[in-house]
Amino acid sequence: MKRNGKLSASLHALLHMAERPERPMTSEEIASWLNTNPVVVRRMVAGLRDAGILSSARGHGGGWTLARPAETITLAEVTAALNERLIAFSTEPENPRCLVERAVNDALDGVRDEIEHLLSQRLAQVTLADIAAQCGPGVAAHLENRHAH
């Protein structure tokens, strides 16, 4: 998995699950799609389970399944469940007593809050089903070609 690739990787996994909602998928399978290993997958999607987006089952025939229909899962929810900070600039003070630094960081914090809010709104407009539709109308008919690794 690429660095800072958790959002992309999670969505990738969720979409494959959306294609076969009836069948639980193991961390092992998911890991092979994402070029990573099962433990990383479990760690990554643990938040999605806690957020009620996925359910997991242990043991024989276990694995991961969508906890609700793809139409009801927005990218905003997925993003929030991952606890990733998407806006990258730091506003940690280097010297808290400097008023100039404080003013700079306050201004940047304000901008970040606004932009995170806008980002969240924008991500809330897209569901997993919307992206699945973008895979092309032929995709549903060619399941076996979707992962030609």
Added chain:
Amino acid sequence: MKRNGKLSASLHALLHMAERPERPMTSEEIASWLNTNPVVVRRMVAGLRDAGILSSARGHGGGWTLARPAETITLAEVTAALNERLIAFSTEPENPRCLVERAVNDALDGVRDEIEHLLSQRLAQVTLADIAAQCGPGVAAHLENRHAH
């Protein structure tokens, strides 16, 4: 300097320069404000010089000065000059032949482009002078207190 702290640090430095536009400030001085060292400062602000925001002078009495008034320098320009990517999620493909992954990354790329544009618009509304004004009306009268390290 903190990680991903270049935007904050650069603005911090620029504001101190805006306070004394007549006097060139050395990389050494700036570095001490930012808790870092002069070479890191030079590297960081090189882009600001190239963008016409700062001018530099070598030798005796040299250093860095604002190339134009603080009222005309927006945060958007500063951000662009730093060549930092502020939206942090990766959309590098893990497996380019997977249509699902492509659809996910295309969607995310679209969102990122939109948000980066909004961010840039928002940052364009704020000038260095605006932030200086936020330091409080008393600041100009107490220059010596602004860096009580």
Added chain:
DNA sequence: CTGATTTGTAACTAATAAAGTTACATGAAA
């Protein structure tokens, strides 16, 4: 019940990216 299978997690290791450092060249002023 027992063994196979799968998630859950802690602890550790490796890779990567970012900042810091050293070294030295270049240019300007005293």
Added chain:
DNA sequence: TTTCATGTAACTTTATTAGTTACAAATCAG
């Protein structure tokens, strides 16, 4: 002509992230 400053390349250090190993806990098939 010495001192002070930027400019930059090469290298080192640090912090973060991903990857790995190891093992416990749960579930199901037989």
